[in-house]
Amino acid sequence: AIESVYAREILDSRGNPTVEVILETEDGAEGRGLVPSGASTGEAEAWERRDGDKKRYQGKGVLDAVKAVNETIAPNVIGMDASDQRALDETMIALDGTPNKGKLGANAILGVSLAAMYAAAESAELPLYRYLGGTNGHILPVPNMNIMNGGAHADFATDIQEYMISPYGFDSYREALRAGVEVYHTLKGILKKDGHETGLGDEGGFAPKMKSNEDSLKYIMDAISAAGYEPGKQIGLCLDVASSEFYSKDKDKYHFDGEDRDADYMLDYYQGLVEKYPLVSIEDPFAEEDWAAWQKITAAMGDRLQFVGDDLLVTNPKRLQKGIDLKAANSLLVKLNQIGTVTETLDAIELATANGFTSMVSHRSGETSDTTIADLAVAKNTRQIKTGAPARGERIAKYNRLLEIEEELGSTAEYAGYSAFKACKQ
Ligand code: PGA
Ligand code: ZN
Numbered sequence: 001a002i003e004s005v006y007a008r009e010i011l012d013s014r015g016n017p018t019v020e021v022i023l024e025t026e027d028g029a030e031g032r033g034l035v036p037s038g039a040s041t042g043e044a045e046a047w048e049r050r051d052g053d054k055k056r057y058q059g060k061g062v063l064d065a066v067k068a069v070n071e072t073i074a075p076n077v078i079g080m081d082a083s084d085q086r087a088l089d090e091t092m093i094a095l096d097g098t099p100n101k102g103k104l105g106a107n108a109i110l111g112v113s114l115a116a117m118y119a120a121a122e123s124a125e126l127p128l129y130r131y132l133g134g135t136n137g138h139i140l141p142v143p144n145m146n147i148m149n150g151g152a153h154a155d156f157a158t159d160i161q162e163y164m165i166s167p168y169g170f171d172s173y174r175e176a177l178r179a180g181v182e183v184y185h186t187l188k189g190i191l192k193k194d195g196h197e198t199g200l201g202d203e204g205g206f207a208p209k210m211k212s213n214e215d216s217l218k219y220i221m222d223a224i225s226a227a228g229y230e231p232g233k234q235i236g237l238c239l240d241v242a243s244s245e246f247y248s249k250d251k252d253k254y255h256f257d258g259e260d261r262d263a264d265y266m267l268d269y270y271q272g273l274v275e276k277y278p279l280v281s282i283e284d285p286f287a288e289e290d291w292a293a294w295q296k297i298t299a300a301m302g303d304r305l306q307f308v309g310d311d312l313l314v315t316n317p318k319r320l321q322k323g324i325d326l327k328a329a330n331s332l333l334v335k336l337n338q339i340g341t342v343t344e345t346l347d348a349i350e351l352a353t354a355n356g357f358t359s360m361v362s363h364r365s366g367e368t369s370d371t372t373i374a375d376l377a378v379a380k381n382t383r384q385i386k387t388g389a390p391a392r393g394e395r396i397a398k399y400n401r402l403l404e405i406e407e408e409l410g411s412t413a414e415y416a417g418y419s420a421f422k423a424c425k426q
Contacts, residue, residue, distance in 0.1 A: 002081075013393075031082070146162045164281075169230070200389070241284050266285065283360075330356070335362050361380075
C-alpha cells in the first residue's frame with residue numbers, strides 16, 4: 001500500500017519549473033514521477049498548472065501544483081494499492097472533478113500517477129516495460145529523430161516544427177539508432193559548409209534559418225546519402241508541421257513560406273512533398289479545429305501515409321473517438337501529460353489500436369531525465385517513438401534506455417523496422 005507521497009519543484013530541460021513526485025510503499029519500494037512540459041501545446045490538452053506569480057520564474061512556478069500533491073492528493077491516496085493504477089487514477093480524476101484536470105492540475109496528477117507506476121513495478125521486481133506490457137512487450141520502436149527544428153522550438157527558423165528521420169530499414173534498434181546518429185553528424189557538416197548556423201533547437205535538432213520549408217528536406221536527403229544510406233529504402237522522413245502554431249482562426253489561413261495560404265493550398269503542398277520525398281508520416285498538417293481539412297487529407301492519402309494527430313487528438317480518448325468517427329487522422333501521438341494519467345494514456349493507445357490507428361509515443365519539448373516513454377513504447381509494442389535528435393541529455397536518456405531494453409530482451413527483442421509504417425518501401 002502507498003505509505004507516503006511527496007512533491008517538489010524541479011527544473012525541466014528549458015530551465016522551467018516542473019513537478020517531481022516521490023511515492024513510497026509499505027514494502028519499501030520507491031517510485032518517481034517527473035513531469036514534462038510542451039511549448040506548442042494543443043488547446044484541448046489537460047491543464048498544466050502554473051503559479052502565475054511574476055516574481056518567481058516569470059510566472060512559471062509550480063508551487064501550487066506541488067501543494068495540490070502534498071496537501072490534497074496525498075491524504076486521499078495513502079493506503080491505496082500502488083499497483084491498482086486504474087483505481088488510483090480514477091480517485092485523482094474524481095478528486096479533481098473537472099474534464100481537463102482544471103482544479104488540481106494535470107502536472108500534479110501525472111506526477112503521482114507516474115510515481116505510483118514506478119513504485120508498483122519495483123514492488124513487482126520488474127522493469128517498467130515488463131510491468132506495463134507483460135510478456136508480450138518485446139518490439140523495439142523505430143526512433144523518429146528530430147534532426148532539424150523550427151516553429152515554436154526554434155524561433156520559427158522554419159514554419160514546420162520538426163523534420164525527423166526514421167531509420168526503419170535495419171535489423172535492430174541499435175543499428176537503426178547508429179544510422180540516425182551518423183546522418184545527424186553528417187548533416188551538421190553539410191550545413192556548416194554552406195555557411196549555416198548549427199545551434200540546436202529545444203529538441204536537439206539543428207535550427208538554421210531556411211529560405212523555405214522545403215530546403216530543410218533537401219539538406220536531410222543529402223545528409224542521408226552522404227552518410228552512406230539509401231533514402232526511402234533504409235531511412236524515411238517524418239514531419240511534425242505543428243500547423244496550429246501558424247494558423248489564424250480569424251482569417252482561416254495558414255501563414256506558410258511567408259504568405260497566407262488556405263487549406264487546399266496546404267493539401268496540394270503536402271501532396272507535392274509526398275511525390276518528391278520518402279515521407280512516411282505527417283503530424284498536425286492542419287490546425288487542431290480544422291477537422292474538415294483533416295478529413296480531406298486522410299481520405300486523399302491515408303491509405304498510404306500516416307497522419308498523426310497531436311494537437312488534434314491530445315491523447316484524449318474522447319477527441320480520439322471523434323477522429324475515428326470522422327476519419328480525421330489515422331495515427332495517435334501519445335503524450336502522457338496531455339491527458340494527465342497513466343490509465344487514460346493506456347486507454348488512448350488501446351482505443352487507437354482497436355480502430356486501426358497507429359500510435360507514436362512522444363516526448364515533450366520540455367523534458368527531464370525520465371525515460372518512461374521508452375518503456376511504454378516497448379510495453380505496448382507501438383512500433384514508433386519520437387524523442388528528439390541524438391543530442392541533449394534529456395533526449396539521449398530515452399534512446400539509451402531503449403538500448404538497455406533491447407539488450408535485456410536479448411534474442412526475444414524484435415525491431416519494428418518496416419512494419420512501423422504503411423508507407424515503408426522494402
Ligand atoms: P511540444 O512539441 O512538446 O512543444 O508540444 C512536441 C510536438 O509538437 O509534438
Ligand atoms: Zn506535435
